[in-house]
Amino acid sequence: MKLSVDFSALFASAKKMGDPIENDFVLDTPREPWEDKLGSEGIELEDINELESMDGLLSYRGRQVLLYIQDHGSRVQEALVAPDEAGKKYHIAECRTLHKMRNEGRFERYVITNDISGEFEISGHDYMTGHPVEGRTRLRICKNCLTYLNYQGYSKPGNYSAFNNFDLDEFFQTYSSFFTHLPQRKMGEADGYTADWPEISRAFRQEKAYTCEKCGILLSDHPRLLHVHHVNGVKSDNRKSNLRAFCADCHSKEAFHKSMYVSHADRQTISRLRHEQQFQKPDNWQEVISLADSGLRGFIERCRSGCLPVPEVGLDLQDDKEEVKGMLELAWPLQRLGIAIDERDKLHAERLGWKVFKVHEALDNFTTFMTRL
Ligand SMILES: [Zn+2]
Ligand SMILES: [Zn+2]
Ligand SMILES: [Zn+2]
Numbered sequence: 001m002k003l004s005v006d007f008s009a010l011f012a013s014a015k016k017m018g019d020p021i022e023n024d025f026v027l028d029t030p031r032e033p034w035e036d037k038l039g040s041e042g043i044e045l046e047d048i049n050e051l052e053s054m055d056g057l058l059s060y061r062g063r064q065v066l067l068y069i070q071d072h073g074s075r076v077q078e079a080l081v082a083p084d085e086a087g088k089k090y091h092i093a094e095c096r097t098l099h100k101m102r103n104e105g106r107f108e109r110y111v112i113t114n115d116i117s118g119e120f121e122i123s124g125h126d127y128m129t130g131h132p133v134e135g136r137t138r139l140r141i142c143k144n145c146l147t148y149l150n151y152q153g154y155s156k157p158g159n160y161s162a163f164n165n166f167d168l169d170e171f172f173q174t175y176s177s178f179f180t181h182l183p184q185r186k187m188g189e190a191d192g193y194t195a196d197w198p199e200i201s202r203a204f205r206q207e208k209a210y211t212c213e214k215c216g217i218l219l220s221d222h223p224r225l226l227h228v229h230h231v232n233g234v235k236s237d238n239r240k241s242n243l244r245a246f247c248a249d250c251h252s253k254e255a256f257h258k259s260m261y262v263s264h265a266d267r268q269t270i271s272r273l274r275h276e277q278q279f280q281k282p283d284n285w286q287e288v289i290s291l292a293d294s295g296l297r298g299f300i301e302r303c304r305s306g307c308l309p310v311p312e313v314g315l316d317l318q319d320d321k322e323e324v325k326g327m328l329e330l331a332w333p334l335q336r337l338g339i340a341i342d343e344r345d346k347l348h349a350e351r352l353g354w355k356v357f358k359v360h361e362a363l364d365n366f367t368t369f370m371t372r373l
Pocket of ligand 2: 217248249
């Protein structure tokens, strides 16, 4: 028997009661076969226009994906041995190259995947005999994609590290707010934790009074959003000196952190609480970076190089009845100018008389954006 339950009345009454402890629960939808395919060998597109764009990032049915071209023709053997030179670059954003491909309607075997291993199945033929050749290789990221997103400040002259150290896991994690579906956890990811970890983690957070050791946010009403981090990365090393209590937002911004996907709703909750708890408004760009959603980083870096005034982070939008109607990720209240990630937030703000850009719109029309400040 299939049960279908309407939770709306429950949600409404929970809202009236205020914020009950641990009210954050996620209703997960069952995994479909095409999703498994997307995470493994990938899905071949009939037409490049099946690929959608989500704020300038590549998307397929609400999932973040990357796109690559499987067919390497007569260069396949070279690409298998020296992928840096002969391999075709893979794409993560609506870059110039991808635009060209869309416009020219070229026929290639476009494959999309959200496998983050960085290894790709490529094919082609032997240039002497014409025999088919196949194999796996490590392709590199398209530089136009990095430029388009200003990923990790890539557009800054001399910044090679965004390309040289590009990591797909880190990339998907950076933009987890932009997609409604977070990538499925890979098998074995929970490995390394000791059996008593839930108890140790609970006791440690209690000892820290449910406060983030980095930004200072108090999360006693949302203990799920306070994580316990292992400083040396060894998940079984539970000495107190190796543990830190970090909110989900600060935790995800720890350098080289893997598979820390934080949903947009969770980030907004943290932003909202920081405001309620009277956090100081940021007065420099470094503080903006530490407080803002990680997907805004490229845009923030561009604002910083343009010497623009520092915005507020996570501004709640209230109507005249002082009801919260949404949130601007970045806001310049004097100019009534803001940046939103969620389309609904953008619409709410515009109804209240704000001029709002989505991140990719602001990046695409940066000069127009700048002249409003
Ligand atoms: Zn590209
Ligand atoms: Zn924090
Ligand atoms: Zn950690």
